[in-house]
Amino acid sequence: MNSPYLAQSSSVAQIMVKVLLALIPAVAAYVWFFGPAILVTMALASATALALEAVMLKLRKKPIKPYLLDGSALLTAWLLALSIPPMGPWWLIVTGTAFAIVIAKHLYGGLGSNPFNPAMVGYAVLIISFPVQMTQWLAPLSIASSHLDFMSQLGYMFFHALPQGSQLDAFTSATPLDTLKTQLHLDKPMAAIMSMPVYGAIGGTGGQWVAAAYLAGGLYLLQQKIISWHVPAAFIATIFVVSGSFHLIDPAHHASPWFELATGATMICAFFILTDPVTGPTTPRGKLIFASGAGFLTFAIRTYGGYPDGVAFAVLLMNICVPLIDAYTQPAVFGKKK
Amino acid sequence: MRALHHFNGGVHPPEHKGESTLRPIQQPPLPDKLVIPLHQHIGNSAKPLVDAGDTVLKGQMIGKAEGYVSGAIHAPTSGKILSVGHEAVPHPSGLKDLCIVLEPDGLESWIDLQPIDHLNMDPSTLRNRLRDAGVVGLGGAVFPSFIKLNPGTGKRIRTLVLNGAECEPYITCDDMLMRERAREIIEGAAIMRHMLHAEEVMIGIEDNKPQAISAMREAAGQSMEVVAVPTIYPGGGAKQLIRVLTGIEVPAGERSTDLGVQCFNVATAASVYRAIRYGEPVLSRIVTVTGNVKNPGNFEALVGTQMAHLIDQAGPLEGSAGAIMGGPMMGFDLPSTAVPVVKATNCIIVKSDALFPEKPQPMPCIRCARCAESCPADLQPQELYWFAKAGNFGKAQEYALFDCIECGCCTYVCPSHIPLVQFYRYAKSEIWAQEREKKAADLARIRHDLRLERIEREKREKAERLAQKSAQAKTVEHSQPEQK
DSSP states (O other): OOSOOOOOSOOHHHHHHHHHHHHHHHHHHHHHHHOTHHHHHHHHHHHHHHHHHHHHHHHTTOOHHHHHTTSHHHHHHHHHHHHSOTTOOHHHHHHHHHIIIIIIIGGGTSTTTOSSOHHHHHHHHHHHHOTTGGGOEEOOTTTOSSOOOHHHHHHHHHHOOOOTTOOHHHHEEOOHHHHHHHHHHTTOOHHHHHTSTTBOSSSBTTHHHHHHHHHHHHHHHHHTTSSOSHHHHHHHHHHHHHHHHHHHHOTTTSOOHHHHHHSTTHHHIIIIITTOSTTSOOSHHHHHHHHHHHHHHHHHHHHHSSSSOOHHHHHHHHHHHHHHHHHHTOOOOTTOOO | OOOOOOOSOOBOOOOOOGGGGSSOOBOOOOOSOEEEESOOSSSBOOEEOOOTTOEEOBTOEEEEOOSSSBOOEEOSSSEEEEEEEEEEOSOTTOOEEEEEEEEEOSOOOBOOOOOOOGGGSOHHHHHHHHHHTTOBOTTTTOOBHHHHTOOOTTOOOOEEEEEOOOOSTTOOHHHHHHHHOHHHHHHHHHHHHHHHTOSEEEEEEETTOHHHHHHHHHHHTTTSEEEEEOOOBTTTSHHHHHHHHHOOOOOTTSOGGGGTEEEEEHHHHHHHHHHHHTOOOOOEEEEEEEESBSSOEEEEEETTOBHHHHHHHHOBOTTEEEEEESOTTTOEEOSOSOSBOOTTOOEEEEEETTTSOOOOOOOOOOOOOHHHHHOTTOOOHHHHHHHHHHTOHHHHHHTTGGGOOOOOHHHHHOTTOOOHHHHHHHHHHHHHHHHHHHHHHHHHHHHHHHHHHHHHHHHHHHHHHHHHHHHHHHHHHHHSOOOO
16 A cells, blocks of 8 residues: 555545435425426436446446446436426437437546536437427426326326327426527517516526525535535626626616526536536636636527527537636646746 | 744644653663664765674764765664664665664663854854764655755845644654653754854644643743644645745745745754754654554654564554554555664554555546645646656646645545555656656767767777878888898
């Protein structure tokens, strides 16, 4: 053995488990406002991820047990599941997860070596390939014109079958971000849009509470020192300042900055996706630049792009820049500070 | 209260200091045999002055300092020299080194000691005395102290720092020395201040040693400032302590002397005092013996005492599996405990699986950068690891590999349990090896060029000689026609 002989009792698995724990409040809020379908999506994604992780580890001749138990595949599965419509068909979930684990993670060298966030690669593949299925979001239970019972939801997910007489439109709806874009396009005034039932006090009705739960989980991760403040602070501040400026200049066409924070994937991205250490920069200054860039791109894609939310592409575009950001933000070494 | 500065990073490993501070410093019984290495300091080995069969007195010089960077070695007690030869020494390689083996006669007959009145001596005489007394840094680096007490012409030392931080877990030898012999340390510091003409003396002690702090404050009075510094590893690194006390950051490859600060370990100050005030050379040091033993404690051990002898005094417990010399963060595995205590031996930790469990299998780096947050040198250990692993040594140097002090914080915090420090040691040794090879290749090329030149010159000279000869022969031919 060599020095140091002592080691702190931490492990990759411990970190991943804490991140998974931090997602639980958001999952609970999700179930409360949108029903239990998300749990099926998460379970299916988890099973797919673990199975493919084991296969890939076997093919790559890596020890299966320690890597399978490190929790990273499970986390990827959960993040992807929480990013896609909760009642998507089973093949949508499996395809996205397979891309994330097999291509985005293992073909690039597995844990620690993948340059792109696997969950976001999975999401990007799905939104480009299956835009229809990827926009069929469940409406919040409180505003949906009809409800599907859980067994019928399963029937739709696995057999693409709906009960006699029911229409998909009755219990799905466009997301708050999507609705905003469409309605603005129709020249509807902002105040009228915001009074639609899909909107709550700040963001989407229901969705805003899920966002709050992500925030709560994120604060737990900060308190546990699993993540540093740099990424969430810079991301949230950038979105707030940029969207706030646009809102001040042109309130008729730009929602309030609070709305931008409480809708879409802003909060899950700030605390759970951008904070992935493998695909982000390691220097403190680098983290600020990386997260600000992602915030700026998120706003730009939301406002001017063709996709309802810009988070996945913003993250992937910033992932590309990580080596460059790291190289140019090296902190001064002890004794060599200017 | 003095406003303290701070350095980035650092960790708080469990201290384990309480176990070995329950008893006062103990005097172990005189061993049957002392094995005294001639290389106990940075620099050249001492040159042996005795042969097998000689009798020596306690304190007699048996190894002479060779060259400038070196230190003298002395007989720790009176007795007979059994042999001068290669013996096992405490070094991670397990290689043997030249040692003098002494059989004590039990009489403890001293040489004629010659105290010095340091106030009426010029610093160069005092430095020679320290060199001949074998005074070296007892904090672990064992750099000859007389060199550090010679700032060089035109350099001013403003601040003399005494290092009593003792930040590594388990080690308590400086703590106990400060508790019990604070006056000797303060007197030694006064001598050093005199030699350096330093304006102020600051003594930094981590605040987990309240007894040492109060003993030192009492001994120091108004003459020197004893500063309680926050307990954080590696706060006792010379550069970290200088930073905390003065705010000055000493860059790698530069000496603190150039920035007006000089730093010594407290035990070194005590040995300076004894060397000057009593003429006593360095014959012993305080060694913490702890870990898997019944009675952990501190021993005033003669240089050359077998470590097993000290461990026996502390009572090894069942389940002991080898020992570490130094602390658990920067120490190393001893090849065996049948090696002697040397001037660098501050601590011996008897290992057991319970105290130092096997580390889990390393996982890949997930770039969490906890290592970077813990690095007291403000390095990016995750990048260095990447470069070292890839054999990209040029890039590793660009990312300041040689600023790494190998404190082990990065490895301590790594959730993937990657032995990061080992990668840096490996990269450093590879770079040194490459540089040696390059130097050797350069030398060989120069030699080859010179040889070609010489051959060319000899050829030319030969041709010239031949030409001359034939010319002479021709003139002879002309003057004396050939006779047939």
